[in-house]
Amino acid sequence: MDFIVNIDFSILNFIQEHIRNSFLDPVMMVLSYMGEYGVFWILLAIILLFFRKTRAAGVCVLAAMALGFLCGDIIIKNIIARPRPFLLNPSVNMNIPGPTSYSFPSGHSISAFAAVTALFGMLKEKRWIAYSGLVLAILIVFSRMYNYVHYPSDILGGITLGIITGLFMVFIFKKTKLDKRLSGELKKNN
Secondary structure, rough: OOHHHHHHHHHHOOOHHHHOOOHHHHHHHHHHHHHHHHHHHHHHHHHOOOHHHHHHHHHHHHHHHHHHHHHHHHHHHHHHHHOOHHHHHHHHHHOOOOOOOOOOHHHHHHHHHHHHHHHHHHHOOHHHHHHHHHHHHHHHHHHHHOOOOOHHHHHHHHHHHHHHHHHHHHHHHHOHHHHHHOOHHHHHHH
């Protein structure tokens, strides 16, 4: 475990010493706030609900995020109970207020990658939405390390859980044909 902690702090300290600057500080603050409580992804899912062709993707995004939240934020965070990096290294100048919840896994990473995985799995057309989401997801999770509120291993754990929950929900939607029912395709073919 010490090996992972050493790598985590090496990466975080490298970011603080070589990447962090006054230009990026407000950008990273905004990116972190965009991922707060999964708000950006929830808003995107709600917009997708309004269009028949993307409705299934919107519902799948919400379902994947809900499952990720339950598994990651409610269960795993409280079992692991890992303190945030800024608590162990209080000498870092914080760019955002320090969260009060535990660190592992990153909730921002779970919601971002659950949403993006669901988008890739559900959108046959309009793939640009999924690719744009992936770019934003990567920036949001990087902002969490930049802002010194998550370790890289928290991010990797969150990304992994997000992808798993996203894939699981896509599988369920396709296996039950919920994707076709929500988009109205099942009615046309029967």
